[in-house]
Amino acid sequence: MPTKQTFAEVFQSRGLSRRDFLKFCSLTSVSLGLAPSMLPKVVHAMETKPRTPVIWLHGLECTCCTESFIRSSHPIVADLIMNMISLDYDDTLSAAAGHQLEEVRRKIMKEYKGQYILAVEGNVPTKDDGVYCMIGGDSFLNVVKETAADAAAVIAWGACASFGCVQNADPNPTGAQPIDKIIKDKPIVKVPGCPPIAEVMTGVITHVHTFGKLPELDRMGRPKAFYSTRIHDKCYRRAFYDAGMFVRGFDEESTRKGWCLYKMGCKGPTTYNSCSKIQWNEGTSFPIGSGHPCIGCSEPDFWDKGPFYTRLADVSFLGTDTTADKIGMVAVGAAAAGAAAHAAVTAVKKKQHDKESDK
Numbered sequence: 001m002p003t004k005q006t007f008a009e010v011f012q013s014r015g016l017s018r019r020d021f022l023k024f025c026s027l028t029s030v031s032l033g034l035a036p037s038m039l040p041k042v043v044h045a046m047e048t049k050p051r052t053p054v055i056w057l058h059g060l061e062c063t064c065c066t067e068s069f070i071r072s073s074h075p076i077v078a079d080l081i082m083n084m085i086s087l088d089y090d091d092t093l094s095a096a097a098g099h100q101l102e103e104v105r106r107k108i109m110k111e112y113k114g115q116y117i118l119a120v121e122g123n124v125p126t127k128d129d130g131v132y133c134m135i136g137g138d139s140f141l142n143v144v145k146e147t148a149a150d151a152a153a154v155i156a157w158g159a160c161a162s163f164g165c166v167q168n169a170d171p172n173p174t175g176a177q178p179i180d181k182i183i184k185d186k187p188i189v190k191v192p193g194c195p196p197i198a199e200v201m202t203g204v205i206t207h208v209h210t211f212g213k214l215p216e217l218d219r220m221g222r223p224k225a226f227y228s229t230r231i232h233d234k235c236y237r238r239a240f241y242d243a244g245m246f247v248r249g250f251d252e253e254s255t256r257k258g259w260c261l262y263k264m265g266c267k268g269p270t271t272y273n274s275c276s277k278i279q280w281n282e283g284t285s286f287p288i289g290s291g292h293p294c295i296g297c298s299e300p301d302f303w304d305k306g307p308f309y310t311r312l313a314d315v316s317f318l319g320t321d322t323t324a325d326k327i328g329m330v331a332v333g334a335a336a337a338g339a340a341a342h343a344a345v346t347a348v349k350k351k352q353h354d355k356e357s358d359k
Contacts, residue, residue, distance in 0.1 A: 006050055021046070045210040052209045053108055053116040055147055056090040059140045060133050060167045060176055061122030064195040065158040066092050072198035073282045088116075091135070102136045109150055117208060118151035120144065123160045123167055124182050127175030144182055153214055154179060154188045155204060159297050162190035162221075169303040180221065189214045190221040194297035197278050200226045220300065222272070231294055232268040234276040237261065250291075261288060265309040267296030 022043065029042045058066075070093075087093070089105045096104060108116055122140075125132035130139030148154060156179040159165040167176035180188050191204055204223055207215045215223040232238065240246070241260040248254065248263055262269065268276075271294055275286040288294055293309065296302040 006046065006048060042210050045212075049209065049212070051086045052205075053086050053088055053112045054119055054205075055105055055108055055116055055151075056087060056093075056119040056121065057140075057144060057147060058091055059120065059122030059124050059144070059160070060174065061158065061160045063092060063121070065121045065160075065201070066090075068193075068195035068198045069157075069201050070198075071281065072202040099136065105147065109147060113150045115152055116150075117153055117155060117205075118148050118186075119155045119157060120161045120179050121157040123164055123176045123178050125167075125174035125176050126182075127173070132174040141182070144179070148183045148186055151186060153208065154183055154186050155208075156180070156188055156190045156192075156221075157201065158196055159192045159194040159302065162192035163300040163302075165194060165297075166303045169301075187214055188221060189217060189223060192222060192227075192298040193273060196298075197226075197274055197280060199278050200274060218272075222298075226274045226278075227272045227298065229272065230269060231271050231273055231276045231288070235268055235288055236276070237288060255291060258291075261291075261293040263311045264293045265295075265307070265311055266293035267299070267302070267305075267308075268294040271296040271299055273298040 025043045025046055026039060029036075029039050034042070088108045089101065091097075091101060094101055094104075122133075124130070124141050124144055125139075126141060130141030133140035135143050156162045160167060160176075161179045164172075164176060164178045167174060168178065180190070189204060189208075191201060193200070200223075203226065204215060207223070207225075215225055218224050218227060220227075232241070235241075237258060237260045240258070241262055245254070245259045246263040247259045247261050250264070260266070266288065268288065275294070276288065279286045279289070295308045296305065299305075
Protein backbone atom coordinates (compact mmCIF):
# COMPACT_ATOMS: atom_id res chain seq x y z
CA MET A 1 0.00 0.00 0.00
CA PRO A 2 1.40 3.45 -0.89
CA THR A 3 2.22 5.77 1.98
CA LYS A 4 1.64 9.49 2.20
CA GLN A 5 3.96 12.01 3.80
CA THR A 6 3.29 13.22 7.31
CA PHE A 7 2.67 16.90 7.91
CA ALA A 8 6.15 17.33 9.42
CA GLU A 9 7.76 15.69 6.39
CA VAL A 10 5.92 18.05 4.07
CA PHE A 11 7.21 21.03 6.10
CA GLN A 12 10.75 19.67 5.99
CA SER A 13 10.64 19.01 2.24
CA ARG A 14 9.70 22.66 1.71
CA GLY A 15 12.59 23.95 3.76
CA LEU A 16 10.47 25.24 6.64
CA SER A 17 11.91 25.26 10.14
CA ARG A 18 10.90 23.39 13.28
CA ARG A 19 9.74 26.72 14.67
CA ASP A 20 7.34 27.16 11.73
CA PHE A 21 6.03 23.64 12.28
CA LEU A 22 5.34 24.21 15.98
CA LYS A 23 3.75 27.58 15.25
CA PHE A 24 1.35 25.95 12.82
CA CYS A 25 0.48 23.24 15.36
CA SER A 26 -0.26 25.94 17.94
CA LEU A 27 -2.54 27.83 15.56
CA THR A 28 -4.29 24.59 14.67
CA SER A 29 -5.01 23.73 18.31
CA VAL A 30 -6.39 27.23 18.89
CA SER A 31 -8.68 26.97 15.85
CA LEU A 32 -10.05 23.73 17.29
CA GLY A 33 -10.70 25.35 20.66
CA LEU A 34 -8.35 22.93 22.42
CA ALA A 35 -6.75 23.52 25.81
CA PRO A 36 -3.00 24.31 25.81
CA SER A 37 -2.38 20.90 27.40
CA MET A 38 -3.56 19.28 24.15
CA LEU A 39 -0.81 20.89 22.05
CA PRO A 40 1.67 17.96 22.47
CA LYS A 41 -0.96 15.59 21.04
CA VAL A 42 -1.42 17.84 18.03
CA VAL A 43 2.35 17.99 17.48
CA HIS A 44 2.66 14.20 17.81
CA ALA A 45 -0.16 13.62 15.31
CA MET A 46 1.37 16.01 12.79
CA GLU A 47 4.77 14.32 13.16
CA THR A 48 3.63 10.73 12.87
CA LYS A 49 0.33 10.45 11.01
CA PRO A 50 0.24 10.34 7.21
CA ARG A 51 -2.02 12.76 5.40
CA THR A 52 -5.66 11.65 5.42
CA PRO A 53 -7.07 10.52 2.05
CA VAL A 54 -10.39 12.29 1.31
CA ILE A 55 -12.97 11.57 -1.37
CA TRP A 56 -15.36 14.52 -1.78
CA LEU A 57 -18.65 13.80 -3.58
CA HIS A 58 -21.24 16.26 -4.88
CA GLY A 59 -24.94 15.43 -5.10
CA LEU A 60 -27.99 17.71 -5.32
CA GLU A 61 -26.55 21.06 -4.20
CA CYS A 62 -25.40 24.49 -5.36
CA THR A 63 -21.66 24.05 -4.49
CA CYS A 64 -21.89 26.77 -1.81
CA CYS A 65 -20.12 24.48 0.69
CA THR A 66 -17.08 24.23 -1.58
CA GLU A 67 -17.22 28.00 -2.17
CA SER A 68 -17.14 28.51 1.60
CA PHE A 69 -14.42 25.88 2.15
CA ILE A 70 -11.92 27.50 -0.22
CA ARG A 71 -12.25 30.78 1.69
CA SER A 72 -11.02 29.40 5.01
CA SER A 73 -8.35 31.51 6.68
CA HIS A 74 -7.55 29.44 9.83
CA PRO A 75 -6.04 27.27 8.42
CA ILE A 76 -6.01 28.42 4.81
CA VAL A 77 -7.32 25.84 2.39
CA ALA A 78 -3.96 25.53 0.60
CA ASP A 79 -2.34 24.27 3.81
CA LEU A 80 -5.24 21.96 4.50
CA ILE A 81 -5.32 20.36 1.05
CA MET A 82 -1.58 20.28 0.33
CA ASN A 83 -0.34 19.40 3.81
CA MET A 84 -2.96 17.96 6.15
CA ILE A 85 -5.25 15.95 3.90
CA SER A 86 -4.91 14.39 0.50
CA LEU A 87 -7.96 15.52 -1.44
CA ASP A 88 -7.67 12.77 -4.01
CA TYR A 89 -11.14 13.11 -5.53
CA ASP A 90 -13.38 16.15 -5.92
CA ASP A 91 -15.32 16.48 -9.16
CA THR A 92 -15.55 20.25 -8.69
CA LEU A 93 -11.91 21.05 -7.92
CA SER A 94 -10.17 18.28 -9.86
CA ALA A 95 -8.38 18.91 -13.14
CA ALA A 96 -9.35 15.47 -14.44
CA ALA A 97 -12.91 14.71 -15.52
CA GLY A 98 -15.18 11.94 -16.77
CA HIS A 99 -14.08 8.30 -16.67
CA GLN A 100 -10.51 9.31 -15.83
CA LEU A 101 -11.66 10.93 -12.59
CA GLU A 102 -13.93 8.01 -11.69
CA GLU A 103 -10.95 5.69 -12.01
CA VAL A 104 -9.13 7.85 -9.45
CA ARG A 105 -12.04 7.42 -7.02
CA ARG A 106 -12.06 3.65 -7.36
CA LYS A 107 -8.27 3.48 -7.05
CA ILE A 108 -8.34 5.41 -3.74
CA MET A 109 -11.16 3.19 -2.46
CA LYS A 110 -9.04 0.12 -3.19
CA GLU A 111 -5.62 1.32 -2.01
CA TYR A 112 -6.87 2.98 1.19
CA LYS A 113 -9.70 0.64 2.08
CA GLY A 114 -11.06 1.47 5.53
CA GLN A 115 -8.79 4.53 5.87
CA TYR A 116 -10.20 7.29 3.70
CA ILE A 117 -12.75 9.91 4.70
CA LEU A 118 -15.87 10.32 2.57
CA ALA A 119 -17.04 13.93 2.43
CA VAL A 120 -20.46 14.48 0.86
CA GLU A 121 -21.83 17.83 -0.30
CA GLY A 122 -25.48 17.80 -1.28
CA ASN A 123 -28.23 15.27 -0.69
CA VAL A 124 -29.31 12.11 -2.49
CA PRO A 125 -32.35 11.83 -4.79
CA THR A 126 -34.00 8.45 -4.26
CA LYS A 127 -37.14 8.65 -6.40
CA ASP A 128 -37.19 6.82 -9.76
CA ASP A 129 -33.95 4.97 -8.94
CA GLY A 130 -32.03 8.22 -8.36
CA VAL A 131 -32.25 9.36 -11.98
CA TYR A 132 -32.31 13.04 -10.94
CA CYS A 133 -28.56 13.11 -10.22
CA MET A 134 -26.24 11.05 -12.41
CA ILE A 135 -22.43 10.82 -12.28
CA GLY A 136 -20.43 8.96 -14.92
CA GLY A 137 -23.55 7.19 -16.11
CA ASP A 138 -24.52 5.97 -12.64
CA SER A 139 -26.92 7.43 -10.08
CA PHE A 140 -25.52 9.46 -7.20
CA LEU A 141 -27.44 7.09 -4.92
CA ASN A 142 -25.31 4.15 -6.11
CA VAL A 143 -22.08 6.19 -6.10
CA VAL A 144 -22.60 7.24 -2.47
CA LYS A 145 -23.35 3.70 -1.32
CA GLU A 146 -20.37 2.29 -3.22
CA THR A 147 -17.92 4.90 -1.90
CA ALA A 148 -19.17 4.75 1.69
CA ALA A 149 -18.78 0.96 1.89
CA ASP A 150 -15.05 1.09 2.74
CA ALA A 151 -14.82 4.60 4.23
CA ALA A 152 -13.55 5.11 7.76
CA ALA A 153 -16.11 7.86 8.40
CA VAL A 154 -18.44 10.24 6.60
CA ILE A 155 -18.64 14.04 6.78
CA ALA A 156 -21.95 15.54 5.67
CA TRP A 157 -21.25 19.06 4.43
CA GLY A 158 -23.96 21.68 4.65
CA ALA A 159 -27.70 21.69 5.25
CA CYS A 160 -28.34 19.54 2.15
CA ALA A 161 -26.24 16.57 3.22
CA SER A 162 -26.99 17.01 6.94
CA PHE A 163 -30.75 17.56 7.01
CA GLY A 164 -32.07 17.80 3.45
CA CYS A 165 -32.42 21.57 2.87
CA VAL A 166 -34.56 22.97 0.05
CA GLN A 167 -34.44 19.83 -2.15
CA ASN A 168 -35.91 17.83 0.73
CA ALA A 169 -38.58 20.46 1.48
CA ASP A 170 -42.23 19.76 0.80
CA PRO A 171 -43.26 18.42 -1.72
CA ASN A 172 -39.77 16.95 -2.38
CA PRO A 173 -40.38 15.83 -5.99
CA THR A 174 -37.04 13.98 -6.35
CA GLY A 175 -37.26 12.11 -3.04
CA ALA A 176 -34.09 13.86 -1.86
CA GLN A 177 -32.70 12.51 1.44
CA PRO A 178 -29.82 13.55 3.74
CA ILE A 179 -26.82 11.25 4.02
CA ASP A 180 -27.78 9.59 7.31
CA LYS A 181 -30.95 8.28 5.66
CA ILE A 182 -28.82 6.51 3.05
CA ILE A 183 -25.68 5.47 4.96
CA LYS A 184 -26.51 3.83 8.29
CA ASP A 185 -23.44 1.71 9.09
CA LYS A 186 -20.74 4.41 9.26
CA PRO A 187 -19.94 7.15 11.78
CA ILE A 188 -21.27 10.44 10.39
CA VAL A 189 -20.53 13.99 11.46
CA LYS A 190 -22.98 16.64 10.26
CA VAL A 191 -21.67 20.12 9.49
CA PRO A 192 -24.89 21.99 8.64
CA GLY A 193 -25.34 25.51 7.34
CA CYS A 194 -26.18 26.97 3.96
CA PRO A 195 -23.25 27.07 3.62
CA PRO A 196 -21.27 26.09 6.74
CA ILE A 197 -18.65 28.53 8.01
CA ALA A 198 -15.31 27.90 6.31
CA GLU A 199 -13.32 27.60 9.56
CA VAL A 200 -15.90 25.15 10.93
CA MET A 201 -15.37 22.92 7.90
CA THR A 202 -11.58 23.02 8.10
CA GLY A 203 -11.74 22.61 11.88
CA VAL A 204 -13.68 19.36 11.56
CA ILE A 205 -11.19 17.94 9.03
CA THR A 206 -8.28 19.05 11.23
CA HIS A 207 -9.80 17.29 14.24
CA VAL A 208 -10.31 14.04 12.31
CA HIS A 209 -6.75 14.17 10.98
CA THR A 210 -5.20 15.03 14.34
CA PHE A 211 -7.03 12.59 16.60
CA GLY A 212 -8.12 9.92 14.12
CA LYS A 213 -11.76 10.13 15.21
CA LEU A 214 -14.80 12.33 14.87
CA PRO A 215 -15.19 15.29 17.24
CA GLU A 216 -17.67 15.10 20.11
CA LEU A 217 -21.16 15.44 18.66
CA ASP A 218 -24.48 16.75 19.95
CA ARG A 219 -27.72 14.78 19.79
CA MET A 220 -28.20 15.77 16.14
CA GLY A 221 -24.74 14.66 15.07
CA ARG A 222 -23.15 18.13 14.92
CA PRO A 223 -19.71 18.88 16.43
CA LYS A 224 -20.20 20.48 19.83
CA ALA A 225 -17.13 22.68 19.37
CA PHE A 226 -19.07 24.75 16.82
CA TYR A 227 -22.77 24.02 17.43
CA SER A 228 -23.07 24.05 21.23
CA THR A 229 -24.70 27.47 21.77
CA ARG A 230 -27.41 29.50 20.12
CA ILE A 231 -26.57 32.38 17.83
CA HIS A 232 -28.87 34.47 20.04
CA ASP A 233 -26.67 33.98 23.11
CA LYS A 234 -23.53 35.38 21.46
CA CYS A 235 -25.19 37.99 19.27
CA TYR A 236 -24.06 41.59 19.77
CA ARG A 237 -27.73 42.65 19.39
CA ARG A 238 -28.73 40.59 22.46
CA ALA A 239 -28.68 43.69 24.66
CA PHE A 240 -31.36 45.29 22.48
CA TYR A 241 -33.48 42.15 22.79
CA ASP A 242 -33.21 42.23 26.58
CA ALA A 243 -34.17 45.91 26.53
CA GLY A 244 -37.20 45.25 24.30
CA MET A 245 -35.78 47.32 21.43
CA PHE A 246 -36.79 45.63 18.17
CA VAL A 247 -36.61 46.40 14.48
CA ARG A 248 -40.15 46.41 13.04
CA GLY A 249 -39.36 47.46 9.47
CA PHE A 250 -36.24 47.42 7.31
CA ASP A 251 -36.61 51.10 6.41
CA GLU A 252 -36.92 52.37 10.00
CA GLU A 253 -34.42 54.26 12.13
CA SER A 254 -34.21 51.23 14.45
CA THR A 255 -32.65 49.27 11.60
CA ARG A 256 -29.88 51.81 11.17
CA LYS A 257 -29.27 51.77 14.92
CA GLY A 258 -28.75 47.99 14.93
CA TRP A 259 -31.65 46.97 17.17
CA CYS A 260 -32.70 43.32 17.60
CA LEU A 261 -34.15 41.59 14.52
CA TYR A 262 -36.28 39.06 16.42
CA LYS A 263 -39.59 40.59 15.33
CA MET A 264 -38.40 40.54 11.73
CA GLY A 265 -38.32 36.74 11.90
CA CYS A 266 -34.77 36.19 13.20
CA LYS A 267 -34.29 32.51 14.10
CA GLY A 268 -31.21 33.18 16.24
CA PRO A 269 -32.99 32.11 19.47
CA THR A 270 -33.52 28.58 18.09
CA THR A 271 -30.41 28.16 15.91
CA TYR A 272 -27.16 26.53 17.02
CA ASN A 273 -24.10 27.69 15.10
CA SER A 274 -20.91 29.76 15.42
CA CYS A 275 -21.93 32.65 13.14
CA SER A 276 -21.98 35.23 15.93
CA LYS A 277 -18.58 34.03 17.28
CA ILE A 278 -16.42 33.04 14.30
CA GLN A 279 -18.36 35.06 11.70
CA TRP A 280 -17.53 35.00 7.99
CA ASN A 281 -14.80 36.20 5.63
CA GLU A 282 -12.00 36.24 8.22
CA GLY A 283 -14.33 37.52 10.92
CA THR A 284 -15.66 40.46 8.90
CA SER A 285 -19.36 39.99 9.62
CA PHE A 286 -22.31 37.57 9.59
CA PRO A 287 -25.94 37.83 8.35
CA ILE A 288 -27.30 39.51 11.48
CA GLY A 289 -24.34 41.87 11.50
CA SER A 290 -25.26 42.81 7.94
CA GLY A 291 -28.82 43.63 8.96
CA HIS A 292 -30.52 40.40 7.87
CA PRO A 293 -32.39 38.05 10.24
CA CYS A 294 -30.98 34.57 10.83
CA ILE A 295 -32.97 32.01 8.80
CA GLY A 296 -31.87 29.02 10.92
CA CYS A 297 -30.03 27.22 8.11
CA SER A 298 -28.13 24.89 10.46
CA GLU A 299 -31.32 23.41 11.92
CA PRO A 300 -33.35 20.44 10.61
CA ASP A 301 -36.15 21.23 8.12
CA PHE A 302 -35.42 24.96 8.27
CA TRP A 303 -36.83 25.45 4.80
CA ASP A 304 -40.24 24.13 5.91
CA LYS A 305 -40.28 26.19 9.11
CA GLY A 306 -40.75 29.53 7.38
CA PRO A 307 -41.74 32.05 6.38
CA PHE A 308 -38.35 33.59 7.05
CA TYR A 309 -39.55 37.11 7.79
CA THR A 310 -42.34 36.24 10.22
CA ARG A 311 -41.82 36.56 13.96
CA LEU A 312 -41.49 33.29 15.83
CA ALA A 313 -44.71 32.66 17.74
CA ASP A 314 -43.23 30.51 20.49
CA VAL A 315 -39.61 30.26 21.59
CA SER A 316 -38.45 28.31 24.64
CA PHE A 317 -35.80 30.48 26.29
CA LEU A 318 -33.89 28.27 28.71
CA GLY A 319 -31.13 30.69 29.61
CA THR A 320 -27.86 31.89 28.13
CA ASP A 321 -25.60 29.20 26.66
CA THR A 322 -28.34 26.59 26.61
CA THR A 323 -27.07 23.77 24.42
CA ALA A 324 -28.89 21.57 21.95
CA ASP A 325 -28.33 18.62 24.28
CA LYS A 326 -29.98 20.46 27.17
CA ILE A 327 -32.92 21.33 24.96
CA GLY A 328 -33.19 17.64 24.14
CA MET A 329 -33.07 16.62 27.80
CA VAL A 330 -35.77 19.14 28.67
CA ALA A 331 -37.92 17.79 25.85
CA VAL A 332 -37.40 14.21 27.04
CA GLY A 333 -38.12 15.26 30.62
CA ALA A 334 -41.31 16.99 29.57
CA ALA A 335 -42.41 13.93 27.64
CA ALA A 336 -41.65 11.68 30.62
CA ALA A 337 -43.56 13.99 32.96
CA GLY A 338 -46.50 14.00 30.58
CA ALA A 339 -46.46 10.21 30.37
CA ALA A 340 -46.32 9.94 34.17
CA ALA A 341 -49.21 12.35 34.57
CA HIS A 342 -51.24 10.43 32.00
CA ALA A 343 -50.53 7.15 33.80
CA ALA A 344 -51.59 8.64 37.13
CA VAL A 345 -54.86 9.98 35.74
CA THR A 346 -55.55 6.64 34.07
CA ALA A 347 -54.93 4.79 37.35
CA VAL A 348 -57.33 7.07 39.26
CA LYS A 349 -60.02 6.67 36.63
CA LYS A 350 -59.58 2.88 36.67
CA LYS A 351 -59.87 2.82 40.45
CA GLN A 352 -63.05 4.86 40.33
CA HIS A 353 -64.45 2.58 37.64
CA ASP A 354 -63.67 -0.51 39.75
CA LYS A 355 -65.45 0.99 42.77
CA GLU A 356 -68.52 1.76 40.68
CA SER A 357 -68.48 -1.78 39.31
CA ASP A 358 -68.35 -3.25 42.84
CA LYS A 359 -71.34 -1.15 43.87
